[in-house]
Amino acid sequence: MSPQTTRRFRTAKKIQAAAVALAVRDGLSNVTTEAIAREAGISTRTFFNYYPYKEAALAGPPPDYPSEAAERFVAGSGSLIDDLEQLIEAHLARFLSEREMLAHMFRLAETDAKLGALRNSAVMARRAQMRELLSRRMPRADGRMVEILAAAIIAATNAATKDWLSGERNDFIAAARHNLALILPAAEMLKSTTGRAL
Incomplete structure (x- = not known):
């Protein structure tokens, strides 16, 4: 990340934190873009340089995979699961200090349709990114299998x-590793004659 990109990302995160804090304190319907800008210590004009409306600020910057880690994954020569775990760890490690804020944002998204739609769009965007990374790593793989694998990873x-934000699991990265390891056994369930193998 260039210094300018890093600065922009930090400002975007500062705006998100301000938006979430105000929504928790005052209720989302009572929050304005002007109030968010004030809370973040920026001008309203600067706010609109980052986000088009308040719900976008609550959702925060797109949680794309870190570019360097993504390129290492594509070029990796280890087992797919081992290299995938490294990519996911690099991705999730950036959010470890934001647990409380993200938990608030996820709860708000459950009751606000616009924010919920933004969250769903972010998930679909990550799925498309994962599909692209898998396709680049395995260019001769069946595209349908790549699509299914990307969906399972997401x-x-x-x-x-969800488990981390709810407090059910305290180690975010360990929870992700555990769930990634469940993909193959989950697929094995399809071979069961009763559908009750596990």
Whole structure:
């Protein structure tokens, strides 16, 4: 990340933290973009340089995979699961200090349709990114299998995120690793004649 990109990301995160704090304190419907800008110590004009509206600020910057870690994954020569775990760890490690804020944001998204739609869009964007990374790493793989695998990986990390934010699991990265390891046994369930193998 260039210094300018790093600065922009930090400002975007500062705005997100301000937006979430105000929504928790005052209720989302009572929060304005002006109030968020004030809380973040920026001008309203600067706010709009980062986000088009308050719900976008609550959702925060797109949680894309770290570019360097993504490139290492694509070029990796280890087992797919080992290299995938390294990518996911690099991705999730950036959020470890934001547990409380993200928990608030996820709860708000459950009751606000616009924010919920933004969260769902972010999940779909990550799934598309994972599909692209898998395709680049395995260019001769069946595209349908890549799509299914990408969906399973995102489902595994999303489940870990929910467990971590709810307090059910305290080690975010360990929870994600555990869930990734469940993908193969989950697929094996399809071979069961009763569907009750596990």
